[in-house]
Amino acid sequence: MPELPEVETVVRTLRPQVQGCRITAVDVLRERSLHPSGLPPETLVGLGIGAVRRRGKLALLELEAPAAACAAAAPDAGQGGPRPSLLAVHLRMTGRFMVHAEGSAPLRHTRIIFHLRRPDGTGAQLFFDDVRAFGLVFIATPELLDGWDFWRSLGPEPLEMRPADLGPRLRGRRAVKALLLDQTVLAGVGNIYADESLFRAGIDPRRPAQSLTAAEAESLCLALQDVLRESIAQCGSSIRDYRDANGDVGAFQNSFFVYGRGGQACRRCGGRLEKHRVAGRGTVICPHCQH
DNA sequence: AGCGGGACCTGTGGGC
DNA sequence: TGCCCACAGGTCCCGC
Numbered sequence A: 001m002p003e004l005p006e007v008e009t010v011v012r013t014l015r016p017q018v019q020g021c022r023i024t025a026v027d028v029l030r031e032r033s034l035h036p037s038g039l040p041p042e043t044l045v046g047l048g049i050g051a052v053r054r055r056g057k058l059a060l061l062e063l064e065a066p067a068a069a070c071a072a073a074a075p076d077a078g079q080g081g082p083r084p085s086l087l088a089v090h091l092r093m094t095g096r097f098m099v100h101a102e103g104s105a106p107l108r109h110t111r112i113i114f115h116l117r118r119p120d121g122t123g124a125q126l127f128f129d130d131v132r133a134f135g136l137v138f139i140a141t142p143e144l145l146d147g148w149d150f151w152r153s154l155g156p157e158p159l160e161m162r163p164a165d166l167g168p169r170l171r172g173r174r175a176v177k178a179l180l181l182d183q184t185v186l187a188g189v190g191n192i193y194a195d196e197s198l199f200r201a202g203i204d205p206r207r208p209a210q211s212l213t214a215a216e217a218e219s220l221c222l223a224l225q226d227v228l229r230e231s232i233a234q235c236g237s238s239i240r241d242y243r244d245a246n247g248d249v250g251a252f253q254n255s256f257f258v259y260g261r262g263g264q265a266c267r268r269c270g271g272r273l274e275k276h277r278v279a280g281r282g283t284v285i286c287p288h289c290q291h
Numbered sequence B: 001a002g003c004g005g006g007a008c009c010t011g012t013g014g015g016c
Numbered sequence C: 001t002g003c004c005c006a007c008a009g010g011t012c013c014c015g016c
Helices: A002-016 A067-072 A142-146 A177-181 A193-199 A212-235
Strands: A023-028 A050-054 A058-065 A084-091 A095-101 A112-119 A123-130 A136-141 A274-278 A282-285
Touching: A002 A050, A002 A058, A002 A095, A002 A123, A002 A212, A023 A050, A050 A282, A067 A274, A084 A095, A084 A142, A136 A142, A177 A193, A177 A282
Parallel strands: none
Antiparallel strands: A023 A112, A050 A058, A058 A084, A084 A136, A095 A123, A112 A123, A274 A282
């Protein structure tokens, strides 16, 4: 569920709560929620949280060494190995961030707790909760991050593309929906926004990608950008689990044309929406509006 | 190459 | 009411 608009909303709501805080301790309640190639969690202690950004479906928390430690640290001296410079977090389906008061007990699905010290000296706890436990926190240096195939091969940001840029990326005979979901083609699109953008562009998700004309690819790119922007403006879509870092739900699920509406009436033509399986995913299509 | 299917997880909802 | 199973979703990995 957290796709580009939801991760963007998480980042925007998390930023004012954690930027400028210092990490004082980390409790890992589920080891497998850490990316195995990352640095150990102890290396986070003492670092400050700087910029909070998004790339594709990843939330990125930049880390800064405190000024005092900077001055004291000679290269390769004391204190052991490398320091992480960022946290890369993939929420997958049910990952979520919430800031709790100091001393709060873990929740049923809390996987990692970051103990924080705010600039004003008060304490807080950043919970990484994840019901399905597919989410991943990567404690990284730039070098470690670049060693992650998923990161290195991420495609362009859909909202930063020119409409004419999509067409050349839609090569081959795979279903066009499969390409929209492929993070090396575009970064950040998941099942919801693939289905919604294909409906808006009037394109059948099952069509081979290479069969799209340049004009169709361009209208698909514009439709995708529209749907992503509209969703961000409404703080994303909440299907069941998704919440932003304030615990609030999004509203864009009320604007869906097709996602989750199989068997219901098409909002555009009144016909019956069909449910199919495309690229291994549940896919809703209006046979009258999409060709 | 690209597809399907299983694995990873847990909660929900439909059918009986 | 209760049980079972399908399903949901993103990514990786395997085999065809």
